[in-house]
Amino acid sequence: MERVTVKVCTGTTCFVMGGANLQELHDIIPKKYDDKVELTASNCLGLCSINWEYSRAPYVKVNEEVVSEATVEKVIAEIERQLAKQ
Amino acid sequence: MNNSGQTIHLKKEILVRIIKAFFSDNFERHTRLIPYDMRPKGMEVPYRCCVYKERAIIKDRTIAGLGFPIEEDDETVSLADYAKQALERKEISDKNLTVLQTACKGCATNRIYVTDLCQGCVARPCQSTCKFGAISIVNGRSVIDDTKCKKCQMCINACPYKAIVKISVPCEDSCPVGAIKKDETGFASIDHDKCINCGRCTAACPFGAVHERSQIIDILKAMKSDKKVIAMIAPSIIGQFPGNIYQLKTAIINSGFDDVYEVAQGADITANTEAKEFTERMGNGQNFMTTSCCAGYNQLIKKHLPEIKPFVSDTKTPLYYTAEIVKKEHPVAITVFVSPCVAKRAEGYDNRNVDYVMNYEELGALFIAKKIQIAELDEGKYTVEASKQARNFGYSGGVAESVKKSLKDEDSVKPCIVNGLNKDSIKQLKKYATDGVCEGCNLIEVMCCEGGCIGGNATINNQKTAKKLIDNFTQNSEDISKI
Numbered sequence: 175m176e177r178v179t180v181k182v183c184t185g186t187t188c189f190v191m192g193g194a195n196l197q198e199l200h201d202i203i204p205k206k207y208d209d210k211v212e213l214t215a216s217n218c219l220g221l222c223s224i225n226w227e228y229s230r231a232p233y234v235k236v237n238e239e240v241v242s243e244a245t246v247e248k249v250i251a252e253i254e255r256q257l258a259k260q
Numbered sequence: 261m262n263n264s265g266q267t268i269h270l271k272k273e274i275l276v277r278i279i280k281a282f283f284s285d286n287f288e289r290h291t292r293l294i295p296y297d298m299r300p301k302g303m304e305v306p307y308r309c310c311v312y313k314e315r316a317i318i319k320d321r322t323i324a325g326l327g328f329p330i331e332e333d334d335e336t337v338s339l340a341d342y343a344k345q346a347l348e349r350k351e352i353s354d355k356n357l358t359v360l361q362t363a364c365k366g367c368a369t370n371r372i373y374v375t376d377l378c379q380g381c382v383a384r385p386c387q388s389t390c391k392f393g394a395i396s397i398v399n400g401r402s403v404i405d406d407t408k409c410k411k412c413q414m415c416i417n418a419c420p421y422k423a424i425v426k427i428s429v430p431c432e433d434s435c436p437v438g439a440i441k442k443d444e445t446g447f448a449s450i451d452h453d454k455c456i457n458c459g460r461c462t463a464a465c466p467f468g469a470v471h472e473r474s475q476i477i478d479i480l481k482a483m484k485s486d487k488k489v490i491a492m493i494a495p496s497i498i499g500q501f502p503g504n505i506y507q508l509k510t511a512i513i514n515s516g517f518d519d520v521y522e523v524a525q526g527a528d529i530t531a532n533t534e535a536k537e538f539t540e541r542m543g544n545g546q547n548f549m550t551t552s553c554c555a556g557y558n559q560l561i562k563k564h565l566p567e568i569k570p571f572v573s574d575t576k577t578p579l580y581y582t583a584e585i586v587k588k589e590h591p592v593a594i595t596v597f598v599s600p601c602v603a604k605r606a607e608g609y610d611n612r613n614v615d616y617v618m619n620y621e622e623l624g625a626l627f628i629a630k631k632i633q634i635a636e637l638d639e640g641k642y643t644v645e646a647s648k649q650a651r652n653f654g655y656s657g658g659v660a661e662s663v664k665k666s667l668k669d670e671d672s673v674k675p676c677i678v679n680g681l682n683k684d685s686i687k688q689l690k691k692y693a694t695d696g697v698c699e700g701c702n703l704i705e706v707m708c709c710e711g712g713c714i715g716g717n718a719t720i721n722n723q724k725t726a727k728k729l730i731d732n733f734t735q736n737s738e739d740i741s742k743i
Contacts, residue, residue: 185635186501186511186628186633186634189501189634190272190624190625190720191273191628192268192269194721194725197721198725217633217635217636218633243269
């Protein structure tokens with residue numbers, strides 16, 4: 175079974191626009207999913223500059239899916255979807 | 261306080277756009293276009309009835325971002341004109357909060373209301389419990405006469421069907437001193453004579469109607485001038501941005517400032533001075549002393565709690581000492597205090613060594629507008645490294661701890677921590693002042709925001725994570741020197 179990868183953007187835009195609150199994922203994910211999910215903090219993913227007009231930061235990538243206006247709940251929901259696919 | 265959610269996102273986005281407009285080839289034109297850029301023709305309307313209302317409200321929010329009071333806007337002045345006036349402005353205002361009153365329309369007046377759950381029972385406990393004769397029975401159901409009701413809520417507790425409810429107005433409920441009220445017209449307004457600038461209402465309003473009047477344009481103008489502009493960052497900034505505070509120094513300089521000082525540097529002086537004063541006061545037989553570094557608490561003392569003044573430490577705030585040092589070293593520089601606090605705007609206004617105040621949201625917006633990636637920057641150095649205890653000043657308990665650690669006899673300090681000003685804690689403080697005693701304690705630390713400054717209204721990070729990041733960072737800092 176492949177691990178689900180979660181990349182949290184720690185670029186300044188994402189962090190300031192709400193991404194700071196996503197740091198809770200570092201506590202939640204290992205507890206909830208053990209080694210089934212790999213969580214990394216990533217430098218700017220570049221999504222804010224492409225999509226700035228829609229102001230959808232913060233962004234998180236779960237496998238290849240982009241979660242915009244990400245919250246802890248939205249990221250967990252996407253992880254569940256990806257796990258269900260396997 | 262709540263630092264996420266759509267209204268905060270919206271406020272930050274507007275700040276970014278104002279700053280981008282400032283640095284564009286045509287500030288006035290680009291400011292005028294902010295509502296249209298954010299809600300372009302044909303866009304699906306996210307919150308309100310139509311795109312026109314959305315734009316009108318974004319315009320109002322932009323007025324606050326430019327530093328003007330929304331209440332005084334008569335709708336005929338364009339954002340381009342406001343931008344122009346902001347550029348020409350020489351003075352800032354001492355009124356720090358402004359209310360977007362059109363947002364208040366969606367919010368019912370604060371009252372006690374009998375719902376359809378009322379069974380019209382025979383016992384009528386609501387009627388017999390009301391001391392003001394405000395409840396009568398009409399068509400077999402209870403009805404409250406609002407002119408007689410004192411909102412004591414006795415009837416709510418008396419009704420066995422839970423049929424009576426209090427309709428809340430979040431801004432009014434959140435205000436610890438009754439300074440914000442919805443008036444007969446249904447609009448909320450702030451009584452600035454009563455307001456202690458705690459900023460609760462900005463966080464409490466679900467419509468995001470209460471705004472800080474930003475000084476960002478004044479700060480950007482100062483950067484464009486030939487004067488040095490120096491940032492003084494509050495201790496609570498640790499953990500509010502990506503990277504560490506050394507990378508943050510580089511980021512702040514890249515964003516247009518000339519130098520950065522840690523206000524924790526002044527916190528070391530505050531802690532040592534306060535410890536000395538504490539020993540003197542205890543020696544003179546005083547029962548307790550309270551801290552004096554919280555700007556919200558200082559406003560409370562001035563406006564609502566003068567009786568506690570004799571017990572309040574005369575020691576100045578960390579900002580006071582830091583700004584004094586900066587102005588001594590750079591007499592003609594412009595100083596900007598960076599914090600998550602509305603009340604510090606009032607303190608800054610009253611202190612001639614502090615020229616402007618900006619909050620973490622505004623600094624974040626400046627970084628975004630300037631495309632600064634903090635986590636990828638090299639580290640800068642601070643001329644003076646602050647102590648561990650001084651860097652912990654921004655959370656509840658941190659100030660009392662620093663006073664304790666400043667003394668050789670640490671056990672002489674018996675702290676009482678007031679973690680957040682609300683109606684109950686204010687009542688408690690009043691009692692300490694009138695009794696002249698705080699049982700079992702001799703040092704009362706007061707912080708206006710729950711959790712301390714890390715719970716301030718313009719924080720970027722949530723309190724729990726912020727506290728953890730501060731502790732991780734400061735465990736490698738030196739201990740405070742003893743007096």
